[in-house]
Amino acid sequence: MLPMEIVIRGLHMERSQLRLGLIISSMIMVNSTLLVGSISAPAKFAVPALAFVFSGLSQYYLVKQSIERSDRNIRVFKELGASHSLLLQTLLVNVVMVGLLGSVAGFVFGVSALFAMQTTSFAAGLLESTLLVFGALAGTTVGSYIGIRETLAAK
């Protein structure tokens, strides 16, 4: 794995871009959690799927936009012997870590709001929110993977 400093600077994973990823993940999680709390039981299980789709799409575009700007440096990294899989793995881990942070932050915030509104029981709320986190994280991972792979393949 490449050192974090090299990834952030060298591959243009700028902190502002990472923060945006974090905010988007959090917002998706908060809204999804609140949505889960306000709808009836059968529809609740569609919300993790929605979180999957939204997280996936937002990460896909964010990652593509970010990596495309580091076109020159990716070429340099490859010339210096970086393998395709090392770049893919490093970028993916870093992006998914950000998605994870955002999801957890949003999860905590959303669940707190849910309980404050007293719309669901503790056990049900916890189960539904856990499903949501997995949905959002799976979306983040899949979206990032496809975005990174597509962009690297084009270099």
Place this chain on the structure above:
Amino acid sequence: MAVNYAVKLESVSKSYGDASPQRIFESVNISFHDGEFAALKGPIGSGKTTLLNIIAGFLKPNFGRVVVKGIDIVRMPEKELAIFRAKTFGIVPQTQNLVLELSIAQNIELPMIFQNIPKVDRAKRVQEILQRVGIPKMADRIVGTLSVGEREVIAIARSTALDPPILLLDEPTEALDPAMTDMVVAFIKSDHVLKKKTVIIATHDERVTKIAHTIIQVKKRMP
């Protein structure tokens, strides 16, 4: 006594384009022995860079064999070639391949990271290289803030990071002022480079050709 060849080009032909191909080389035979310092001299567009790219395996010839350290690299799979290239060549292309956002030390460290060299060894080797080029205190300077000449010196210094047996340098002094050129020439002339490595350099700088063992004239093909 048998001569050990670092690089041998056998009947290499190269042309660009499919419909009306532009021939760059036809049936070229050149060999560079271990420890040789060869200068490729010729006008712009004569094919010096193409020749270096063929030797490094970035370009495939249309015909012929490119034998590096006894191995034909033309038919080598891309993944294997990337590893072989990193271990065998120190490459300084005409357009500097430094990461402008990283520091000097990080740039020198990069090829070592890709070869999984431990952090302690990387730090030690970075310091050695910085000492060798005479800038031990500039390790943390961001490369984007350096002059073109300083970047060239860093690029050449970095090409020795993995201690490769062959250096391929493409017009390293082209954009440099006399003081910087002296620095580059001194680095090439240093015992570490000249006595231990095969150096193939594309240049039309007299100060560089003067110290070369062999000068190869690359002529532009007339259409």
